[in-house]
Amino acid sequence: MATFSGDGLTCLRGETLVFRGLDFTVPDGGALVLVGPNGSGKSSLLRMLAGLLAPAAGTLSWDGQPVAEEPDEHHARLHYVGHHDCVKPVLTVAENLSFWARLHGPAGAAGARLAEALDRLDLAHLRDVPGRFLSAGQKRRVNLARVLAAPAPLWLLDEPATALDRASVGRVREAIAAHRAAGGMVVVSTHQDIDLADPTMLDLARFSARLAPAPRAGAEEAA
Amino acid sequence: MLRYANPNRFMRLARVLTPWSAGLAVLLTAAGLWFALVDSPPDYQQGETVRIMYVHVPAAWMSLFCYVVMAVSAGVGVIWKHPVADVAAKASAPVGAAFTVITLISGAFWGKPMWGAWWVWDARLTAELVLLFLYLGYIALIHAFDDPARGLKAGAVLALVGVINVPIIKFSVDWWNTLHQPASVVKMGGPSIDGSMLVPLLLMALAFKAYYIYVLLVKMRAEITAGKVRALRLRQVHGTA
Amino acid sequence: MNRFLAIVRRDLRLALRQGSDSMMVVMFFVLTCILFPFGVGPEPNILARIAPGVIWVAALLASMLSLERLFLTDYEDGALELLATAPLPLEFVAMAKIVAHWLTTGLPLLIATPLLAILLNLHPDGFWVLVAALLLGTPTLSLIGAIGAALILGARRGGVLLSLLVLPLYIPVLIFGVGAVDAVIGGFPANTHLLILAGMLVVALPLAPFAAAAALRQALE
Numbered sequence: 001m002a003t004f005s006g007d008g009l010t011c012l013r014g015e016t017l018v019f020r021g022l023d024f025t026v027p028d029g030g031a032l033v034l035v036g037p038n039g040s041g042k043s044s045l046l047r048m049l050a051g052l053l054a055p056a057a058g059t060l061s062w063d064g065q066p067v068a069e070e071p072d073e074h075h076a077r078l079h080y081v082g083h084h085d086c087v088k089p090v091l092t093v094a095e096n097l098s099f100w101a102r103l104h105g106p107a108g109a110a111g112a113r114l115a116e117a118l119d120r121l122d123l124a125h126l127r128d129v130p131g132r133f134l135s136a137g138q139k140r141r142v143n144l145a146r147v148l149a150a151p152a153p154l155w156l157l158d159e160p161a162t163a164l165d166r167a168s169v170g171r172v173r174e175a176i177a178a179h180r181a182a183g184g185m186v187v188v189s190t191h192q193d194i195d196l197a198d199p200t201m202l203d204l205a206r207f208s209a210r211l212a213p214a215p216r217a218g219a220e221e222a223a
Numbered sequence: 224m225l226r227y228a229n230p231n232r233f234m235r236l237a238r239v240l241t242p243w244s245a246g247l248a249v250l251l252t253a254a255g256l257w258f259a260l261v262d263s264p265p266d267y268q269q270g271e272t273v274r275i276m277y278v279h280v281p282a283a284w285m286s287l288f289c290y291v292v293m294a295v296s297a298g299v300g301v302i303w304k305h306p307v308a309d310v311a312a313k314a315s316a317p318v319g320a321a322f323t324v325i326t327l328i329s330g331a332f333w334g335k336p337m338w339g340a341w342w343v344w345d346a347r348l349t350a351e352l353v354l355l356f357l358y359l360g361y362i363a364l365i366h367a368f369d370d371p372a373r374g375l376k377a378g379a380v381l382a383l384v385g386v387i388n389v390p391i392i393k394f395s396v397d398w399w400n401t402l403h404q405p406a407s408v409v410k411m412g413g414p415s416i417d418g419s420m421l422v423p424l425l426l427m428a429l430a431f432k433a434y435y436i437y438v439l440l441v442k443m444r445a446e447i448t449a450g451k452v453r454a455l456r457l458r459q460v461h462g463t464a
Numbered sequence: 465m466n467r468f469l470a471i472v473r474r475d476l477r478l479a480l481r482q483g484s485d486s487m488m489v490v491m492f493f494v495l496t497c498i499l500f501p502f503g504v505g506p507e508p509n510i511l512a513r514i515a516p517g518v519i520w521v522a523a524l525l526a527s528m529l530s531l532e533r534l535f536l537t538d539y540e541d542g543a544l545e546l547l548a549t550a551p552l553p554l555e556f557v558a559m560a561k562i563v564a565h566w567l568t569t570g571l572p573l574l575i576a577t578p579l580l581a582i583l584l585n586l587h588p589d590g591f592w593v594l595v596a597a598l599l600l601g602t603p604t605l606s607l608i609g610a611i612g613a614a615l616i617l618g619a620r621r622g623g624v625l626l627s628l629l630v631l632p633l634y635i636p637v638l639i640f641g642v643g644a645v646d647a648v649i650g651g652f653p654a655n656t657h658l659l660i661l662a663g664m665l666v667v668a669l670p671l672a673p674f675a676a677a678a679a680l681r682q683a684l685e
Contacts, residue, residue: 014370016457050549051682076551083543091474102470103550147599249505356632363628367619376682377615378675381629384675385612391664395636403645 002063003027004049004154005187009058010046018044018205019079022058026185031176031196034189036204042189043083045204049187050080057168076153079104079147083162085139089132092122094141097149105150117148121171136163144172145210155179155186161194169194204219230447237440244437251430256425259445266378266420272336273420279329281428282322283347286354287389289319293361294386297379306450307443312382313365314442318435320358326351342446346400349395357430371453468560469551474563485530493526497580505604508585516594516645517586521571522580523598524634527605530624531567531630533538534561534613548684555675562610562673570602590645593654597644600661601637606670607665608633614679641642 011018018041026032047053049060051071060067067074080109087096094114101110108195117122121141124198134142140163145157155176161169175192176186180197188194266273293315299308330348331341342348365371366380415459475506477486500518504510511623523590538544547557616622643656 014457016371024537047545052544052545052548056575072551072553075549080546080549082542082545084540084545086543086546088478088541088542088543090478095477099474100546101471103467103552105546129495321610353632353635356628360625360629360632363625364615364619367616367621367625368619373618373682373685377619377679380611380679380682381615382673383634384671387671388636391636392632399639399643402646 002153002185004060004062006049006055006060007058009045009048010056011048011053019083019204020057022024022204023156024202026200027081027184028185029180029219030185031180031199032185032187032202033196033199034187034202034204036208040204040208042204043158046080046156046189047082047188050081050156051075051076053172076077076104077152077158078156079150079152080142080156081147082158085136085143087131087134087139087142090130091126091135093118094127094132096142097146100146101149104152109147110149113147113151117145120175121145121168137165139169140164141168144175148175155184155185155188157186157188161190177186225422228382230307234444234447237444240435241440242443244433244440248430248433248437250432251426254267255423255426255430256313258426263419263423269337272333275333276330276420277423277427279333280424281431282325282329283351284428285321285431286323286326286351287438288432289315289435290354290357290382290386290389291321293319294382297382300375301379301383307447309372309379310443310446310450311439312379313375314439314446316358316362316365316378318438318442320362322435323351323355323358344400349400350396354376354389354397355387361385371450416424465682467550467580468556471547471557471560472567473664476567479564479568479581486572489526489530489569489577490609492529492574493522493573496522496525497584500584507560508552511585512587512636515581515586516590516642516649518536518584518600519577519580519586519594520598520638520641521605523602524631526573526636527602528568528609528627528634529546530628531606531609531613532616532626534610535617535680535683536613544680545684548680554680555673558610558614558676558680559673564608565610566603566606570606571596573602574598587649587667590649593648593658594645596658597641597654597661598667600658601641604668606635606662607668608637610676611672611679614676614683617680618681631633637661640664674679 003025005023007023009022010020011022018039024032026102034045036042044053048055051074054068062074062077065165074215087093091099097114097117099109101114105113113170118127121144123138123141123145125140126142130141131139140160144157144160147157165171171194176188176194179186186196187196187197254417255277263274284419293312296312296315297306300312307322327348328346333342334343334345334348346376361378361381364381365374368374368377501511504514512543513667535544538547548554550557574595577595578591580586581594609626609630612626612633615629616626619625634670640660641658642662644654647654649655
């Protein structure tokens with residue numbers, strides 16, 4: 001049984017305190033859904049979980065082991081989907097995906113997994129199309145197929161449903177369900193609903209510096 | 224542990240030190256200039272021109288000293304994330320650049336009578352010119368970002384890379400200079416320094432140091448206050464308590 | 465190591481598909497050198513005298529030309545975030561991209577050098593030393609340049625800023641690169657110059673990816 005947890009996380013952006021004292025736990029097969037108004041720090045929290053942003057305070061741990069000690073191990077077990085789709089215009093869909101799969105996963109069976117990932121997100125017919133011809137929704141699906149193409153237990157998805165039509169959102173939901181059934185965990189931030197089965201909701205407004213009283217005073221005492 | 228250390232203690236210390244450093248700088252400059260311009264003999268070789276040295280040499284020392292202070296502060300800022308160190312690095316750069324410019328201009332004034340030209344590619348002056356560009360690059364970089372904190376962090380990396388490069392550049396320029404310059408030219412600074420020249424030289428060096436400390440304190444206080452204003456404004460925009 | 469090579473291969477493939485980049489760098493290199501006879505006159509002795517310096521300065525500027533895009537495209541389309549969350553240290557990512565940069569700019573410059581040696585009437589004795597010096601010096605240029613390229617991510621007027629940051633740091637390479645060729649033409653051995661160039665490369669090899677990775681982390685925060 002693996003668990004991914006955060007304890008007392010504080011996020012500073014420049015001179016603004018975004019959130020503080022945030023705790024969460026995701027068990028095997030769990031789903032954590034981040035909700036909250038604009039600027040409450042959903043994206044910042046996901047970047048923090050991905051190791052892109054260092055928490056100003058607090059620790060992230062995997063099975064009780066702080067992830068900051070072994071960043072590469074942590075990176076090996078996560079997939080991050082941010083706001084950008086990072087589809088190179090001159091590479092085909094398959095080339096785009098196989099690069100990330102090779103970078104991320106162990107060698108072997110990559111071809112089969114890639115074909116399956118393309119199938120799952122209805123991209124098989126676009127396999128050899130260069131990225132520059134893709135629509136916004138198709139690029140988004142390629143980005144999500146990247147997550148399927150190399151196995152990793154932790155998915156961090158920032159607004160995965162952006163630019164997707166209803167059918168595609170359904171496919172993403174199915175992919176997440178299958179991932180969780182296999183023991184994977186997922187952290188999703190969302191405005192639109194991707195209704196996942198029994199999710200843990202995390203409302204970032206509760207930890208927000210703007211909605212909680214007098215954050216600066218607390219910060220200065222701690223210093 | 225929250226990483227944003229409280230600069231209030233520094234502000235209290237700086238407020239006390241500022242007038243003292245200013246007074247010291249004025250006193251030392253007056254004494255130094257008196258010895259430099261009145262109570263020291265002209266050089267047997269350079270004549271009265273040697274008096275330019277009393278500004279030129281301490282300024283050259285300071286130009287390097289400021290760069291080292293800048294790099295050390297940047298290093299402290301990177302390793303311990305201490306905001307006062309970042310501010311010190313930022314405040315040091317323009318002062319150092321100014322000393323570098325003084326070195327170059329006073330060097331040109333010295334060069335005109337001694338070499339017959341405002342500029343020759345003398346090893347020290349050339350190294351000084353490159354140093355000026357290192358300063359300008361740093362200053363341009365820290366002001367190139369919308370988020371001032373990001374500018375300071377990027378500047379810190381550049382300052383550390385620069386300080387590794389300064390000796391390499393110095394060494395290369397010396398090497399290049401010995402290849403291209405006939406040895407008969409009078410080297411800046413002269414071969415040996417007489418005791419009567421040492422007094423004004425050291426006094427001026429100390430005066431420049433005191434002035435540097437004074438300007439550094441003033442600039443750092445201004446910077447920290449500006450940071451507080453920014454934070455207040457941000458809080459206003461976000462409408463918090 | 466596989467992952468390292470995967471990044472190098474991807475960057476090479478991107479450069480090849482986009483095509484024009486390497487070609488433009490070489491054309492810039494050649495064109496800059498060709499300007500000099502127009503500037504100083506076609507007198508063979510004068511050209512021979514300035515040839516090593518002109519070729520080196522042009523190589524320096526040409527290798528800087530493509531630096532701005534080294535991390536910028538990946539930064540803008542989000543690929544850099546993914547590279548930073550890949551299971552290999554960011555230092556290795558930076559190194560892989562530097563290797564690809566050298567293969568797509570430094571190497572083509574080296575290949576174009578014989579043509580310029582002829583056009584600028586370079587002394588035949590100096591040719592192989594020039595090639596050796598470029599072989600040792602251009603990787604250092606890519607390494608140092610990568611630090612600048614990482615620092616300007618997210619900055620205003622990145623391209624101009626980059627030249628201000630990087631060119632002063634290029635001076636030692638220029639001095640010893642030209643010095644080596646001049647020494648051989650003047651009848652002296654160039655071993656010391658080449659050794660110093662090699663020494664700079666050895667120092668830059670571990671330090672530059674380290675500094676570049678630090679700058680990349682700042683850009684991503």
